[in-house]
Amino acid sequence: MNILVCVKRVPDPAENEIEISSDGSDIEREDLVYSVNEWDNYAVEEAIQIREQHGGSVTVVSVGEEESEEVLRREMAMGADQGILVSDDAFEGSDGRGIATILKAVAESGDYDLILTGAQSDEGAAQIGGMLAAMLDQPYASLVNEIQVQGGTKLQVGREIEGGNQEVSEIELPCVLSIQSGINEPRYVGIRGIRKVSGVEIPEKEASDLGLSEDQVGQKAARVKRVDYFHPEMGEGAEILEGSTEEVAEKLVELLKSKGGMK
Amino acid sequence: MSRQIFAYIEHNDGAVEDSAFELIKVAEQMDPQAQVTALLFGSGQELEDACQHAASIYPQVWKVDKQEHSYPNAELIRPQLVNLLPADAVVLAPFDTFGMDLTPGLAIKLDSAHVSDIVGLDGVDGDTLKAVRQEYGGQVHTHVHCDLSGGAVLSVRGGVFPASEGGQEGQVADKTSDAGEVQAGRRFLEVREAEVGEVDITKEDILVSIGRGIEEEDNIEIAQELAEAMGGVVSCSRPVVDAKWMEKSRQVGTSGMTVKPKIYLAMGISGSFQHMGGVKGNPFIVAVNKNASAPIFQVAHVGVVEDMLEFAPVLTEKIQEMK
Amino acid sequence: MEHALIPPAEIAILGIPGMVLALLISVVGIAAFGYIIARRLIPLAKGASDPRFDRFPTRIKNVLLYWLAQYKQPRYRLAGILHIVIFIGFLILAIRSISLVIIGIYPEFVFPGLDGTAGTIYGVLKDYAATAVLIACVIAGVRRGFFKPDRYKVPAKYGKEHTWEAIFVLGLIGGLMVFESLFEATAVAAQVQQGAGAELIAPLSLGWLFSVVLGQVPVPALQSMHAASYFLHDIVFFFFLCYLPFGKHFHVISSIFNVIFSKLDRGRIKPVQWGVSDEELDNLDAFGVRYLEDFTWKHMLDFYTCVDCGRCSDNCPANAVGRPLSPRFISIKARDEMFDRFPVLGEIKPREPLMGRVFEEDAIWSCTTCGACEEECPVMNEYIDKMVDLRRAMVEEGQVPQSLQKPLGALEKRGNPYGKTEKKRLEWTQSLPEEIQVRVAGSKDQPATLYFPDSATSFDERLQDIARSSATILHYCGEDFGILGKAERDSGHEVRRFGEEMLFQTLRDANTQAMDKSGAQRVVTSDPHAYNALTKDYENIPPAQHMSQYILEKIQSGAIKLRPMQEEASVVTYHDPCYMGRHNLLYDTPRRILDAIPGLTRVEMERSRDSSFCCGGGGLMLFYEPPEEEERMGQKRARMIAETGADLVVSCCPFCLTNLEDGIKTSGMEGKVRIMDLTELVARHLDWDQTESPEAAESTGSST
16 A cells, blocks of 8 residues: 655644744744654554555655755654655745645655545644545545554544544545544654665655646635734733632632633 | 525534534624524434524524434535535534544535634634634634635634524524435444543543542542533542552653643642643643642642642532532 | 492493493583583674673682672572582582592592592592582472472463472482492492491591491492492483583583673663774664674673572562563573574574564563662673663664653753753752852853753752752852753763663763863762763763762861751661662762761661662653553652651652652651752751851752
């Protein structure tokens, strides 16, 4: 099975405290450390496991700045066979549809039986996989936490749904799946592993290589635009509730209610 | 001209989900004059009951009644929605595990804009919708502008918008024949229930987390009752697991689970960074600790300086009274 | 000399001359033994290189101490004494046995140097030795067969009981003793009967007993017994020799070599591959031990030499708390793999990965590298280097537990396992009193002394008090000191020991560079793990000291004056951190500091000094989650602390503080026992009246 996995380079939430720049136009990027989006990493591990059992190849693709090459290398060190970096100034400001359009062009330039994305990334939109599937006219399942290959034409997949339950479906190949964290235990990639693949050529594609024009991708084509970042009003430190136990409890109940802390 | 706004309604056992009450409020915030149409897919009497329920909230209800829709499969529903909806429709849906399956592809098929996980609205200015989202697991908020001119599919986070009181007497229209064929490359097989007693604290919105202040294993019941009253579950810090009073899967912290709740009620937890390192997603943190200098009060939004063992039962009682 | 009985060489058995028979037995025995040993050496020849041919004076000293003097044996009293008796007896009787074998061929043979008086003395000595060995064998046999000490039990998952093997070998040894004595006794009995001057036979020895019992037996019968006991001795002797390399008794042959070539560098980790420099590492195809042959020849010799005595596992803290690790079975299972893949008879089998088959991943991750096993091993087997080599291979394969991947990722990106931003390394300095200035060393500001807190002490709120106490002490001493601040990286001590060598080197190089830039003359650290890293794993950095060494120096020079005991504690006990004690032999330094506090009463735990019980491990071990664990090491240790009756335990390692504090709280001893770091205790007892900045006294050690 030939598998394409879409990965994104993001500020690692475990190793950063995200702060907003003074004018709100961006987050503070100076002190940030980046890594591959956690969900994407699960997707790559899953793809590698499928290849290990059923043969085929794993290709990782990333749309982003030149630095995205580092996450492609990491995933290749993990075991992906090849990487594709898609980078062009024209992609700047793309909305989800723009990114999916770029990935569609990548998917069509190869021959893939299965396309995996992470369930979501830093922006938390959880939309690329579903958009890509629709553009490719392929079936789609989101939040996949189990994949079983059934012959060469279909998969049995489990989706994580509310209450920790699992929804089991059969899906025809080729298809697109968005992978939920916890589907597997991704293998460790050490510095040595990355060095081993440091010499491997990663082809870089631009808009023109993929036959994409300005009205399809980038700022101009975007119908959804992020205007700024902000923090909603919130006090500093704990506001200590005063009064008798009863009074304090009553105040707290009101507060919890307003914060959705009661179901 | 008022926009055509549709709300995708999830339902269960003949009743609509809570999101149905919130989506209409979202639509009203966008356009107070909007004639909002509820969209329900399902089959038989259950669908019929759900439609009646929806008609008490929405002026107009469209139903698609097919045996295949008895369990909602976004892959089957999406093409039918495309058949039914006008090109520039604004479609609202909940941002949940079904919504995530449905909406991104729907936006593409309708050639509409897509905004997911909306947590706030700043109104509509011409063709521009001003919405609020969160990024980085809730660490920052963003203002987002969405072009509505070609239609839009918007998914909305549950529990952040107010709920409608209902009181509508809407009309139910059967659109089954207009919706076309039901066919998809994905076939639903079954739902496997989570194992009994197995609670995934990483997926819970409300956590009552207990620490050393619980003192004895028998006292866990106090926290359990509070969590039940709040609609959450009990999690804990390391010493509680070390004492083997709770399972490892309930432990929050760098050596335990990373949780992303909306509400984190820390009871008798001092708040070491190993513990707080497991609390992500910028939840509303309430600390209850008898030690006023416990570090937890520095990270909490609201603090109560009391012995949790005395405070928790009072709080439980108040919640039940005031709910 | 006239023989009272015909010597075995000169009688005929089944028509075969005795001499021929004896020769035949010897030739067959020696050839078989030679072949077996040659086969056993094959895997060693295929093993990785390991330079152990240096520092011979030290190596010979080790042989005299640990092999000949059996130095570690008495750590287990009864077993140790029995072993010493059997060992010494064996040494004495080896000469006799060899003589006996040769006598069968040359009846007049006398062992060189053992004629005349020396021979007589030797004769007495060996009679008693044989008796003592036989008694020891009987006691040992009864102990193994009936009392079955727990230490020897073999859990089902690790294989089969070997009690029968132990008793069988004890039987063989006993047999040798009996036949030898009988051989001698029959001759003496015959001499006595014939009225000839009997050879001296030691009174009350086994031989003497036999000679008395056999006193009335007719000479022809004595003759038969004489010959029979001779050949039985001969056969048992060679059988025993050839049997040794098939099990745990291989140590009879291999232990001397194992001790000669034992590791001489405490606390150090072997390089990925001996003879390959750090720069050349990228050229290696693979890191670590994946297949048996990836072990070094010495590590394989360790496996052969393992006596299966169980002392390592008996002392292993991971084993004690029910983690899936038993060092004993690391050796035994590897040895069995060697026997299986490289059999004495038959073909050598192809290699297969060890992990998942011979070893379990979690067993290997469970090791805290505390070194208790190595300290205890009577034959000087190594474990830590093997663990590290096995981990290196797992890291290479990506088989790293999820609980460790997070901190490793953070170490790579942020230089600390918590994923905290670099600037937060300075946070602990903020709550120091104003007059204690902690400078940031760099190209602009170059203090002479660098204080290196390392990650845990820098970031963990509780542990930051150790950093503040250290800074207070340095300030008190008027030290010109600073820290690396943002430029500091984790020392990488555990990173290396968890098998992530390249990440370790990255961290080490960053620290080395920063230290170089700082122009510091020396480094002090309050973390024994960092101390061990800086002194053993780093090169080209200024000399490093642990805070306790610094403090003791200053106490001895009079620069530090301590006030009488201020704490409410009535009795204090000291917990030896593994990387202070076993790995660096700093047992007395911290104890002397404690004793320098007037009015402090100190008691010892039963497991202290080199048998100290690990608190649970440091660095990455804090993050590791073993799949099985009955209780935490810290809890077990807390009970040991409580047993002393002490109400204050002092350690000098941030991880001991964390783990033991946790252990005390979770085992219900809160309020009964407190724990403090040595720096905290010293900082609170500094006598500020003797220095220039008394105002600092008010604010030191206030946070807990």
